[in-house]
Structure formats: structure tokens, C-alpha cells
Amino acid sequence: MVLKNLLNKRVLSWTILLVLLTGLIYFLFFTRVGVMLTHSNMHQLSENVKSLGIYGQIIGVLMVFLQTFFPFIPFVVVAGTNVAIFGFKDGFIVNYITSVLSAVSFFYAARYYGHAWVTRKLQRFPFLIPFSKRMETHGFLYVLLGRFIPVLPSSAINLAAGVTGTRFGAFLAATVIGKLPIIYLESLIAHDLFHFRKYKDRLLLLLLIFALLIFLGHWFQKKLSSKSEDDKK
Numbered sequence: 001m002v003l004k005n006l007l008n009k010r011v012l013s014w015t016i017l018l019v020l021l022t023g024l025i026y027f028l029f030f031t032r033v034g035v036m037l038t039h040s041n042m043h044q045l046s047e048n049v050k051s052l053g054i055y056g057q058i059i060g061v062l063m064v065f066l067q068t069f070f071p072f073i074p075f076v077v078v079a080g081t082n083v084a085i086f087g088f089k090d091g092f093i094v095n096y097i098t099s100v101l102s103a104v105s106f107f108y109a110a111r112y113y114g115h116a117w118v119t120r121k122l123q124r125f126p127f128l129i130p131f132s133k134r135m136e137t138h139g140f141l142y143v144l145l146g147r148f149i150p151v152l153p154s155s156a157i158n159l160a161a162g163v164t165g166t167r168f169g170a171f172l173a174a175t176v177i178g179k180l181p182i183i184y185l186e187s188l189i190a191h192d193l194f195h196f197r198k199y200k201d202r203l204l205l206l207l208l209i210f211a212l213l214i215f216l217g218h219w220f221q222k223k224l225s226s227k228s229e230d231d232k233k
Contacts, residue, residue: 060085061098068102068154075154079183080190092187099183103158103175110162132160139166140174147178149217185210 052059060082067078083091131152135142139161146157161171185206192203 057085061094064095064098065102065105068099068106068158075183076186076190079187080193083187083191084194088187088191091191092184095187096179096183099154099179100175103154103179104172106155106158107162107168107171110159132164135161136165139164140170143171143174144178145220147175147182149213149220152217152220182213 060078063078063081067075079091079095082094085091086094131142131146143157143161143166146152147154189203189206189210192199192206196203
């Protein structure tokens with residue numbers, strides 16, 4: 001009976017996921033609005049979404065939410081779209097709050113609905129194995145580090161925290177703190193890209209900071225991969 005219930009839950013979870021993915025693919029590639037979004041550069045994307053009015057604002061919020069799990073669009077483009085729609089201050093707030101809510105949603109989804117699938121998926125990324133193990137004992141610290149490093153996928157951090165023993169309180173605190181500076185940085189970069197002539201000097205500084213974070217991220221990722229190989233020996 002227990003096995004049957006587990007199978008039913010798994011079938012239901014996969015069915016819901018399949019329906020959502022099918023709907024997303026149909027919207028992005030077989031509707032006028034979807035094609036308009038997926039075949040645009042940053043300026044075109046923001047203008048196209050802005051022209052949709054309240055529906056564009058809803059799409060802007062949904063783009064942040066979905067980007068966490070389906071990073072087919074760089075976050076800076078999504079951030080830039082909302083900055084263009086809402087203005088820098090409100091756009092940053094939308095990007096930040098929606099990103100935190102998305103992270104929490106996928107944390108719970110991984111913990112209670114897709115544990116086995118997430119565990120198998122994370123095994124494909126060697127550097128995440130030692131990272132996940134450290135989350136079990138130092139959840140706050142490693143989630144915080146993951147938020148500060150752009151090369152670590154946000155979705156991977158959410159899922160890894162969900163399937164480990166990371167306490168939700170520690171995950172939430174690290175996410176709220178860690179996402180603040182990086183999303184502010186990406187929102188500001190997007191803003192300055194739209195106003196390149198006025199803010200080109202500041203934009204250069206922001207890009208240098210972002211490049212430094214990426215460099216540190218690759219170094220950290222390489223170190224984790226090396227640690228994973230050493231653990232196998």
C-alpha cells in the first residue's frame with residue numbers, strides 16, 4: 001500500500017512537471033508573445049514586454065521565477081527587462097523578491113516531491129557532491145557562498161539544499177542575504193547597459209567586479225571538483 005502511494009505521488013509529480021514543460025515550450029515557441037520574447041536582444045525584449053502593459057509586468061515576474069529553474073536566458077537579461085519595465089528601484093525589488101520566492105519553492109519541491117530525481121541529477125556534477133555534503137553540516141555558509149558565486153547555478157544550490165539535511169531557516173537566511181548583492185549588481189549592470197553613454201565608467205567597474213566573481217567561482221568550482229576526485233581515491 002505504501003509503495004503504491006509512493007508510485008502514485010511520483011506519477012502525479014512527473015505528470016504535473018510534463019504538463020508545465022509542455023505548456024512552457026508551447027508558449028515560448030508556438031505563440032506570438034513567446035516567439036517575440038525568445039527571439040529578442042535585451043533592448044528588444046524589454047520593449048516588447050513593456051508594450052504588453054500589465055501582462056508584460058506579469059511576464060517579467062514569471063521570467064525571474066522560471067529562470068531559477070530553467071536558465072535558458074541569462075539572469076542579467078531578465079533583470080534588465082524588469083528594470084526597463086518597472087524602473088531601477090522597483091525592478092530590483094521585483095527581481096530580488098521573486099528570485100528568493102523561487103528559490104524557496106524549488107527547495108521545497110526538491111525536499112518533498114523530487115528527492116530521487118534531484119539526487120540523480122546532482123551526481124552529474126562532480127563539484128556539487130562535496131558542496132552538497134558540506135551543506136549538511138554548514139548549510140548557511142555554503143548556501144551563502146553559492147549565492148555569491150555566479151558560476152554555481154542557482155537551481156543547483158536550491159535543489160542540493162533541498163535533498164540534504166540543510167535546515168530551511170539556514171537556507172532562507174543565506175538566500176535572503178546572499179542574493180541581495182548579486183541581484184543588485186546584475187540589476188545595476190542591466191540599468192547601465194540601457195544608459196551606456198551616461199554610466200559607461202561605472203558599467204566598466206561593475207563588469208570588472210562581475211568578472212572577478214566569475215573568476216573566483218571557477219576557481220572554487222575547480223577546487224570542489226578536485227576534492228571530489230580525491231574522495232573517490
